[in-house]
Amino acid sequence: MKLKTFPGGVHPPQYKDLTKGKPIEDMPVPIKVIIPLQQHTGAPCEPLVKVGDEVKEGQKIGESKAFVSAPVHTSISGKVTAIEPRPHPASAKDVMAIVIEKNPESAEVSARPPMLHLGTPSLQTESWKELTPKQIKEKIRESGIVGLGGAAFPTHVKLSPAPDKKIDTVILNGVECEPYLTNDHRLMLEKTSQILEGLNIILKVLGVNRASIGIESNKQDAIKVMENAEHSYEVGGRDALHGISIEVVPLKVKYPQGAEKQLIKAILNREVPSAGLPFDVGVIVQNVGTALAIYEAVVTDKPLIERVVTVTGNGIKEPKNLRVRIGTPFSQVIEYCSGFVNGVSKVIMGGPMMGLAQYTLDVPVVKGTSGILVLKDIKEESEGPCIKCGRCVESCPMSLMPNRIGDYAETDNFDLCKEYGVFDCMECGACAYVCASRRPLIHLIKYAKSRLAAKK
Amino acid sequence: MIGQAILVLGGLGLGFGILLSFASRKFAVVVDPKEEKILEVLPGSNCGACGFPGCQGLAEALAKGKTEATSCVAGGAEVTKKVAKILGVEIEPKTELVAFVACRAGIKQAKKKFKYRGLNNCQADALLFTGDKSCVYGCLGLGSCAKVCPFDAISITAEGLAVIDPKKCKSCQKCVKACPRNLISMVPRAQEVIIICKNRDRGKKAKEVCSIACIACRICEKACPQQAISIVDNLAVIDYQKCNQCAICVEKCPQKAIGVRS
Numbered sequence: 099m100k101l102k103t104f105p106g107g108v109h110p111p112q113y114k115d116l117t118k119g120k121p122i123e124d125m126p127v128p129i130k131v132i133i134p135l136q137q138h139t140g141a142p143c144e145p146l147v148k149v150g151d152e153v154k155e156g157q158k159i160g161e162s163k164a165f166v167s168a169p170v171h172t173s174i175s176g177k178v179t180a181i182e183p184r185p186h187p188a189s190a191k192d193v194m195a196i197v198i199e200k201n202p203e204s205a206e207v208s209a210r211p212p213m214l215h216l217g218t219p220s221l222q223t224e225s226w227k228e229l230t231p232k233q234i235k236e237k238i239r240e241s242g243i244v245g246l247g248g249a250a251f252p253t254h255v256k257l258s259p260a261p262d263k264k265i266d267t268v269i270l271n272g273v274e275c276e277p278y279l280t281n282d283h284r285l286m287l288e289k290t291s292q293i294l295e296g297l298n299i300i301l302k303v304l305g306v307n308r309a310s311i312g313i314e315s316n317k318q319d320a321i322k323v324m325e326n327a328e329h330s331y332e333v334g335g336r337d338a339l340h341g342i343s344i345e346v347v348p349l350k351v352k353y354p355q356g357a358e359k360q361l362i363k364a365i366l367n368r369e370v371p372s373a374g375l376p377f378d379v380g381v382i383v384q385n386v387g388t389a390l391a392i393y394e395a396v397v398t399d400k401p402l403i404e405r406v407v408t409v410t411g412n413g414i415k416e417p418k419n420l421r422v423r424i425g426t427p428f429s430q431v432i433e434y435c436s437g438f439v440n441g442v443s444k445v446i447m448g449g450p451m452m453g454l455a456q457y458t459l460d461v462p463v464v465k466g467t468s469g470i471l472v473l474k475d476i477k478e479e480s481e482g483p484c485i486k487c488g489r490c491v492e493s494c495p496m497s498l499m500p501n502r503i504g505d506y507a508e509t510d511n512f513d514l515c516k517e518y519g520v521f522d523c524m525e526c527g528a529c530a531y532v533c534a535s536r537r538p539l540i541h542l543i544k545y546a547k548s549r550l551a552a553k554k
Numbered sequence: 555m556i557g558q559a560i561l562v563l564g565g566l567g568l569g570f571g572i573l574l575s576f577a578s579r580k581f582a583v584v585v586d587p588k589e590e591k592i593l594e595v596l597p598g599s600n601c602g603a604c605g606f607p608g609c610q611g612l613a614e615a616l617a618k619g620k621t622e623a624t625s626c627v628a629g630g631a632e633v634t635k636k637v638a639k640i641l642g643v644e645i646e647p648k649t650e651l652v653a654f655v656a657c658r659a660g661i662k663q664a665k666k667k668f669k670y671r672g673l674n675n676c677q678a679d680a681l682l683f684t685g686d687k688s689c690v691y692g693c694l695g696l697g698s699c700a701k702v703c704p705f706d707a708i709s710i711t712a713e714g715l716a717v718i719d720p721k722k723c724k725s726c727q728k729c730v731k732a733c734p735r736n737l738i739s740m741v742p743r744a745q746e747v748i749i750i751c752k753n754r755d756r757g758k759k760a761k762e763v764c765s766i767a768c769i770a771c772r773i774c775e776k777a778c779p780q781q782a783i784s785i786v787d788n789l790a791v792i793d794y795q796k797c798n799q800c801a802i803c804v805e806k807c808p809q810k811a812i813g814v815r816s
Contacts, residue, residue, distance in 0.1 A: 191684055457668035457683055478671070508673070538672055545678045 101315055103350035104360040106495040108528045110277050110353055110451065112316065116410050116417040118280040122288055124421045125434055127200075131174050131425030132462040133159065134186050134195040138244040139251045140166035145196055151178045156401050158240070159196055168252040168465075169242045173403035173423035176200040187428070187447040187461040188250075188454055195462070198425070226396050231303040234396055241395035242402045242465075246387035247271060247282075247356070248448055250466035253388055257303050263377040265304050269365060270297050270311040272320060272386040273349060273356030276449025279469045281406040282386050284419045286313070286320040289390050290327045296389030297344070299396050304382060307342045310365050311386075314355055315348045353451060354526040358383045360495050372522050387468075407463055409435045413442040413472035422463050429459035431470060439474060446471040451527040482535040490529035490539060496522050500529035504539045507546035512553070515546040523547075588640055589617035595636040596626060601704040603627045603726030616641065624648060628705070628724035651725045651740040653707075653718050654815065655733075657693035658750045660713025664689045664764040675701075680734040689763040691752040693737055699729035720815070741815075747792065747799045751811040754788045768811040774803040 136142035143160030147153060153172045160170040176198045183192035226234070239254040259265055270293070274282040286293060297309055311328075313321050325346045347365050349355050359370045361383060368379040376383055384392075387406065394400040403424050410417040415436035422431055428445065432438065446453035447467055463470075490500040498519050506514040523543050530539040593613040600608035604625045606615055615621045616637060623638040623645050630650060638645045670679050670686040676698040679685045685694045695714030707722035708729060718729070720743065730738045737752055749768065753760045757769035770788040782796035783803060790812065792803075803812045 185683070190681055192690075455668075541672045541678065544681060545673060545675075548681055549677065 101348060101350040102364045103352055103355065104363040104495055106493055106497065106528070107352040107354065107360070108493050108531050109351070110531060112351075113278045113410075114280050114283070114316070116278065116280075117408050117419050118283055120280075120284075120417070120419050122281075122284050122406055122419045122421055125423070125426070125431065127174055127423060128426045128430050129174075129176075129200045130427070131172070131198050131423060132184050132195050132427060132460075133170050133172060133198065133425040134184065134189075134193045134462065134464060135160045135170060136186070136189070136193050137170060137250060137424070137464040137466065138168045139249060140164060140168070140255075142194065143167065143170055145181050145194070147178050147181075147196065149178050149181055152176075153178060153198060156403060158242075158401070159198075166252060166255050168244050168254075169240065170196075170424075171242055171401040171403050172196070172198050173425050174198060174200055185458055185461050187456055187464060188466060226299060227302070229396070231305070234299060234303050237396050237399075238392055241391075241400070243388065243391045243395055244402070244465050245385055246391060246405060246465065246468070247385035248452065248466050248468050250464075253384070253392065256382060256384070257300065259304075259377045259382065264380055265306055265377070265382055266308060266380045267366060267382075268297065268300055268304065268306050268309040269361055269381060269383045270309060270386055270389060271356055271358075271361060271383050272311055272313040272317070272324070273361060274317070275314060275351075275353045275356040276451055276453075276468070277353075278410045278471055279408045279449050280410075281408045281419055281468055283317050283320055285390055285406060286317070286386055287323055290323050292393045293386050293389045294324075294327055294344070295397070296391070296393035297384075298342075299392050300382075300384055300389065301342060306382075309342070309344045311344065311346045312349050312355075312361050312365055313346065314351050316351045321346055321348050353528060354495055354524075357495065357524055357526060359524070372519065402465060405463070405465065405467065407431065407467055408469040409472075410469060411446075411472040411474075413438055413444075413474035415439055422467075424465060425462045427459065428456065428461050428463065428470060431463060432459065432472070438472060441474045442472055443476045444471075444473045446473070451531065452525065479536045481537050484537060485535055487534050489532040489534060493528040493532045495526060495528060496524065498523055500539045500543070503546065504537055504542040507542040507549075510549075512546055512549050515543075516550055520546050520550070586617040589613050591640050592616050592637055595629075595633060595640070597629045597633060597724075599628060599704055599724075601628050601724070601726045601728070603704075603724075603728060628726050630724065650743040652720045652723045652743045653725060653727065653729055653738050654720075654741045654748065655693060655699070655716045655718055655738050656748075656750055656752045657691070657737055658715060658813070659689065659692050659764045659766055660695075660711065660715050662713070663766045664692050676732075677734045685735075689753055689755075689760075689767060691735060691737070691754060692764060694735065698732045698734070699738060702728045702732045704728065742794055745792075745794050745797070745799070746815045747797060747801050747804060748813060748815050749790050749792055749811060750813045751809075752789065756788055760788070766809050766811060769809055771808065773806050773808060774812060777802050777806045 141162045141164035143162045145160055147159050155175045157172050158169050159172050179199045180197040184195040186193040235254045243253040244250040272282055272286050311324055328344050349364055362368050362381050370379055391402050404421055407420050407422045418435050445456045484501050503515050503518050503520050525540050527540050596609040598609050604612045606612040623641055623643055624634050626633050665688045666686045667688050668686055672678055674696055676694040676696045679694050679696055684690045693715050697710045699716050700708040705722050705724050707719045708716055710716055751768040753767040760767040760769050768790050770785050772785055774783045774790050775785055780796045782793045783790055
């Protein structure tokens with residue numbers, strides 16, 4: 099059978115073997131965390147605590163009144179030692195952050211204490227069904243859940259489409275097309291039923307009865323596990339699944355297959371209009387990690403205080419899939435993975451295609467940190483002039499002309515960049531990956547976007 | 555043969571000549587003589603600092619009385635005087651200003667946070683963790699200001715710092731807008747004692763990021779006999795109205811963040 103996919107795209111080497119066979123490991127609770135007040139797209143939070151306050155694991159410490167925002171919670175119990183701007187792995191500027199340190203006497207670094215007041219279900223597993231969609235959304239918001247695929251868009255906003263948009267399908271995104279990353283893959287294998295339950299909660303909130311789970315065909319085990327689990331649901335005849343159809347869709351291995359718009363095109367053959375959102379074609383896409391977080395928030399009242407991070411690359415001694423508390427500094431995560439090998443040249447948050455290079459290891463793991471990639475011995479290739487080979491145009495999944503946009507950005511012709519659709523670009527990096535002259539096309543595109551935004 | 559050619563070409567020339575002279579009278583565009591005169595005295599660099607499309611545009615606006623005689627910033631007092639004479643108006647002399655980059659910390663004083671590889675342009679550098687310089691207020695030295703200067707007054711030193719030649723600066727203020735860190739300000743041309751720092755971090759942090767940053771120690775504030783210096787938001791600021799340029803503060807500053815401009 100021909101696998102479904104989208105036009106354009108590239109085939110970078112996968113490098114997933116480093117971690118894909120390694121079960122998720124719980125990292126010991128750190129003695130210090132840095133919780134930035136902005137870890138999501140939207141308005142930053144205001145702190146709810148003061149320096150010197152004692153806080154308890156899972157307590158809400160930052161909140162915003164704005165709709166497009168998500169509260170933040172402390173991931174350890176301890177004392178607030180500072181509230182000040184700190185480096186943030188995904189922000190151009192230092193971001194206000196709450197620093198929490200554990201009391202030295204109660205510091206248990208080696209063992210991971212069970213989350214006593216968090217892990218126990220406050221509801222019977224089935225009783226979330228009695229909640230109204232509004233109550234569920236309120237719970238999701240209160241738990242600070244954002245999209246865990248990387249963009250960190252507040253989930254309750256995504257689950258609140260405009261009333262005039264008719265949603266008919268939910269897509270669960272288990273594609274994980276970024277090379278190296280395996281956290282979603284491991285979650286699908288290890289937390290299958292919880293993810294499916296999370297999907298049911300999403301379906302209930304939206305009142306939709308059709309869902310697709312998109313998984314790249316390089317994850318055959320995950321496809322199988324998901325299909326089996328979904329069958330057992332149907333065979334078991336659980337109430338939640340009455341009239342609900344869930345389909346697992348294996349997809350061609352191609353980057354960026356996991357991008358929202360490309361996933362919709364591949365599975366449903368619908369095209370999201372320029373400057374539009376998946377709402378406009380009746381679809382909502384959620385990452386598998388987000389579905390799990392929704393399950394944990396709604397069924398077990400656990401706020402988003404930890405996430406799975408793939409620590410990988412040829413520059414790290416022991417690559418791992420780790421469950422890390424939000425706010426743990428990168429330096430500690432790397433130390434837990436036995437540190438760097440010699441000759442490390444780059445530490446990237448995220449994958450190699452869209453990830454962001456870091457200049458300090460003092461940055462904390464945030465809600466959007468899907469991976470920490472450490473690379474050694476990177477060749478510094480010098481860029482040349484565009485030779486008009488057209489490979490970037492061919493590879494662009496949004497059918498743009500990155501060569502033109504890059505040229506215009508370089509010569510400060512920002513209006514022309516806009517005309518050539520710079521705002522439709524999602525910065526997937528396919529163009530820069532294939533560029534024969536090694537032109538920094540994404541840098542140029544980001545620069546053009548920032549200059550256009552400053553003009554407004 | 556030759557006779558014929560002369561006749562034909564000469565005839566054509568004569569015919570067109572008559573036609574053109576007729577047309578130039580019939581369709582003549584009346585130009586305000588003032589406008590022409592003003593255009594002659596304007597610098598002609600078309601820098602655009604006045605906000606009009608080039609010198610021609612300003613000359614037209616001046617002649618029609620749409621703008622003030624002092625509009626030409628690049629020309630300075632001399633041009634203003636001539637323009638006022640043509641327009642027949644009185645003007646009060648303005649303090650002449652000059653652009654100044656308030657940072658003198660090169661790579662030795664303020665280290666690089668990381669190696670920046672990208673567009674040779676300060677705005678693009680500032681997108682990445684506010685730029686590669688450890689001090690988030692300092693000069694990035696990629697020359698975005700130098701690129702927009704119509705008078706070639708800005709140069710970038712080997713240390714990675716933008717320096718403005720006051721002799722060449724015509725105070726068009728284009729560089730002020732180009733700097734992503736708002737480091738360039740307009741100061742009176744006569745003012746020589748000046749704060750060469752924009753760092754608003756607290757003392758300890760300021761020292762961490764740059765060895766010659768203003769640490770807001772208040773020594774200058776106390777030493778100034780004119781009470782012209784005050785610390786605003788962790789940074790020393792001189793009130794140019796009060797300052798008599800005795801340069802005592804320059805002596806006293808432990809960080810050498812106050813200097814005498816050449």
